[in-house]
Amino acid sequence: MLKTLYITYDGLLDPLGQTQILPYLEGLAVQHGHRFVILSFEKAERWADxxxxxxxxxxxxxxxxxxxxxxxxxxxxxxATLYDLMLGLWTAIIAVQRYQIQALHIRSTVPLTLGLLLKRWFKLPLLFDLRGFWADERADLGMPRTGLLYRLLKKLEQTGLNQAEQIVSLTKQSLRYLAEHSHNPQIAEKTTVIPCAANLQRWQRDEQARTRIRHELGWQTKQIVVYSGSLGGGYRSADLAECFATWLQSEPNLRWLVLSNQDPQPLIKALQHLNVPAESYTIRSVASNDVAQWLSSADVAISLITPSYAKIASSPTKFGEYLACGLPIFSNAGIGDSEELFAQGVAIKIADFSVAAYQIAWQRYQALRQQPDLAQRCRAFAEREFDLASAIERYAACYRELER
Known part of the structure; x- marks a missing residue:
């Protein structure tokens, strides 16, 4: 069993840290006996809690x-990032020596610099948890792809892919890209696909909660579309509003449940601009432990994300959560392994961000929802692809390779 230094530039106090870091490491510790030292970078406002x-x-x-x-x-x-990395390197060097570290697990590209230096200096095996094409995600936000910083980050990413003993990628699409475009054939061979997983014991359909929440909302006989997660930016709130407004015109009994802890005013303004009646939607801030119950009240879920090259390596956490609660998903193409969801009949493709595309997607859903086993198939797909227990076992297999 390995004593591993896990380095993440995301904080354990972040919601992502509590859903996409700790559950995996806890599982590896409890079920496989691995021991961890975690080096993380915590945001001041969260640390104050x-x-x-x-x-x-x-x-x-x-x-x-x-x-x-x-x-x-x-x-x-x-x-600021360079300062963090220098302090992190000093802390990591001390940790390797003090805790007799045997392996490195590096989450994403930024702390990869530390991992590569530690690997060289202390001759330690390295697992590079790619998580996505980080430099290209930054380019989507405005970093010039012709700039020096972008080129340095891509060089760092490629060096990590070449030198790591094991690689974890979030999607099959990104693995295909690495296999086709990498000059090192070993990269694909040493890569394991582990999408963002969910604890399926927690994320499951709750019929009692469904009845209670629909009664609380006064929507007992309505069709309910749910959206859960961030608002704005790449999550296309204005398009979500237009999509719902389009569907509402043909389905007056349709209702939209939005679950988000972010400022709802931009979304509300978009809905008002489209003359969407206030009684046809509700926006709720819900505790994370209660989200599965609220999802259970819905009939179908939606996710619209700006597609890009970087997004082929993206695995939206909400996909597994929606499907685990028996909900088929409206989604645009170009997001991770969404094409597999479309092919398996657990998601409905929205071809583009237009009224015509929204109407076509709604018509396709009307045929899909007639299938009596739809909810069961969604759950089965989640169990096969997004189960936390399976993800832990895939990580355990990577760790066995590090021990060789």
Whole structure:
């Protein structure tokens, strides 16, 4: 069993840290006996939440995990990141020696610099958890692809892919891309696909909650579309609003349930601009432990994300959560392995962001929803592709390769 230094530029106090970092490491510790030292970069506002911090500390202590939290600095962007990396490298060097580290697990591209240096200096095997094409995600947000920083980040990414003993990618699409475009054939051979998983014991359809919430909303006999997650930016709130407005014109009894902890005003303004009646939608801020119950009240889910080259390596967490609750998904193409969802009949493709495309997708859904086993097939797909237990076993297989 390995004593592993896990380095992440995301914080354990972030929602992502609690859903897409800790559950995997806890499973590897409990089920496979691996031991971890976690080096993370925590945001000041989350660190100030003493109750949440104490909960994480107690959670880690139960599994004998050592936590080395450092302060995350955001601005000015490049100097702040370089400062974080220098402090992180110093902390990591001490950790490797003090805790007799045997392997490195590096999450995403930014801390990869630390991983490659530690690998060289201490002769440690490295698992590069790719998570996505990070440099291209930044380019989607405005970083010039012709600039020096982009080229350096892509060089860093390629170096990590070449030198890592094991690689984890979120999607089959990104693995195909690596296999086709990499000059190193071993990259595909040492890559395991592990999409963003969900604890399916927690994420499942709750019929009692479905009845209760629909009664609470006064929507007992309505068709309900649900959206869960972030608003704005690449999540295309204005298009979500237009899509719902389009469907509402042909389905007056349709209702939209939005679950988000972000500012709802831009979405509300978009709906008002489209003359969508206020009684036809509701936007709720729901505790994370209650989201599955609210999803259970719906009939179908929706996700619209701006497609790009980087998004072929993206695995939206909401896909697994929706499907685990028995919900088929409206989604645009070009997002991770969405084509597989369309082919398996658990998702409906929205061809583009136009009224005509929304209408066609709704018509296709009307045929799909007549299938009596639809909810069961969605759940079965989630169990096959997005189950946390299966994801832990795939990580365990990667760790066995590191031990060789």
């Amino acid at each position: 003493v109750a949440r911090r104490q909960t994480i500390i107690e959670r880690l202590q139960r599994h004998n995990v050592v936590w080395l939290p450092l302060r995350y600095h955001q601005r000015p962007t490049l100097p």
